[in-house]
Amino acid sequence: xxxxxxxxxxxxxxxxxxxxxxxxxxxxxxxxxxxxxxxxxxxxxxxxxxxxxxxxxxxxxxxxxxxxxxxxxxxxxxxxxxxxxxxxxxxxxxxxxxxxxxxxxxxxxxxxxxxxxxxxxxxxxxxxxxxxxxxxxxxxx
Numbered sequence: 256x257x258x259x260x261x262x263x264x265x266x267x268x269x270x271x272x273x274x275x276x277x278x279x280x281x282x283x284x285x286x287x288x289x290x291x292x293x294x295x296x297x298x299x300x301x302x303x304x305x306x307x308x309x310x311x312x313x314x315x316x317x318x319x320x321x322x323x324x325x326x327x328x329x330x331x332x333x334x335x336x337x338x339x340x341x342x343x344x345x346x347x348x349x350x351x352x353x354x355x356x357x358x359x360x361x362x363x364x365x366x367x368x369x370x371x372x373x374x375x376x377x378x379x380x381x382x383x384x385x386x387x388x389x390x391x392x393x394x395x396x
């Protein structure tokens with residue numbers, strides 16, 4: 256994964272985190288202060304974001320997990336939720352359980368950012384049906 260921003264010093268203490276949107280997608284990343292990063296992501300996202308797990312770790316640890324999840328990659332540091340994704344994350348951190356978001360049906364009402372994401376969600380069963388509705392400016396007050 257390409258990293259933006261300046262170089263990170265090896266002495267900078269970082270944390271590897273797992274965040275999840277209330278509609279399912281999972282984000283893997285690193286941050287010095289996870290709560291600050293959570294605020295940025297939560298404020299920039301139309302759906303509530305939850306911190307599922309965090310622990311000390313560096314960029315190489317983050318990239319190791321992202322590599323294991325490559326088959327479930329959506330965009331950037333976001334990955335498709337599902338049993339296999341959760342199993343990989345649990346094994347990676349050596350956990351029996353983590354507080355993943357439990358959602359049912361809500362994802363079907365989400366408008367993904369691309370046709371590629373829609374196809375993936377339909378293919379893996381995250382969404383059973385997809386309804387597209389064009390909305391004009393006069394429909395929104």
